[in-house]
Amino acid sequence: MSKKQIVEVLVEGGKATPAPPLGPSLSALKINVGKVVDEINKKTSEFKGMKVPVKVVVDPVSKDFSLNIGSPPTSELIKKEISLEKGSSEPDKNKVANLAMEQIIKIAKMKYDAMLINDLKAGIKSVIGSANSMGILVEGLNSKEINKEIDSGYYDAVIKKEITEVNEEKKTRLQEQLIQVQERLKKEIEKAKALEEELKGKKEEKPTEAAPTEEVKATEGEKKEVKETKTEVKEEKPKKETKK
Secondary structure, three states: OOEEEEEEEEOOOOOOOOOOHHHHHHHHHOOOHHHHHHHHHHHHHHOOOOOOEEEEEEEEOOOOOEEOOOOOOOOOOOOOOHHOOHHHHHOOOOOOOOEOOHHHHHHHHHHHHHOOOOEEEEEEHHHHHHHOOOOOOEOOOOOHHHHHHHOOOOOHHHHHOOOOOOOHHHHHHHHHHHHHHHHHHHHHHHHHHHHHHHHHHHHHHOOOOOOOOOHHHHHHHHHHHHHHHHHHHHHOOOOOOOOO
């Protein structure tokens, strides 16, 4: 059995060409370069605008080949889908985007072959987890809430049909949901901050001792005077004579 040759390249999704380094490497193995390029572009078309790792596995005798298509990280696919520069630095406090279930399905399909999963629904939940860690909502909900709806069967129809397109009306609704959640979180943060400042202020307050009044001072003086008098009397008391 001949040892298979592997050509590894990084191509832009759907835009592989016979240019170096791919073309010359494949030509050296005497296989149909155009056929390989077409197959790569077909399998990477969903990654347009992103760099994709590709392995071309070639049998040097039969000239047969197979492709192993890698995929960008899920976070990169999410950012690409919604033209997002970066995720939130405080995902629990600051939500930066709101994805439709259809968009989650699209990304899950892209990552399916690279995931250790048994069905598309599991892949969808994995993508939702990544979105949540980036401060991104799904259908206006956090990961726990949307996963609960998935488990209830609410999205079974759209998942089964593998719908990946979102109409303009829904995009508008998603944006409105995002604004509502952002405003709610802002109010909650401001309320928590105000309460923290209030508690901090109370902790720093220390009760001050009131200065003694003139009456108290006078009473203390009288007590001191009586005490001194008793001491003097005690010292002047004559000693008893001893009987002979």
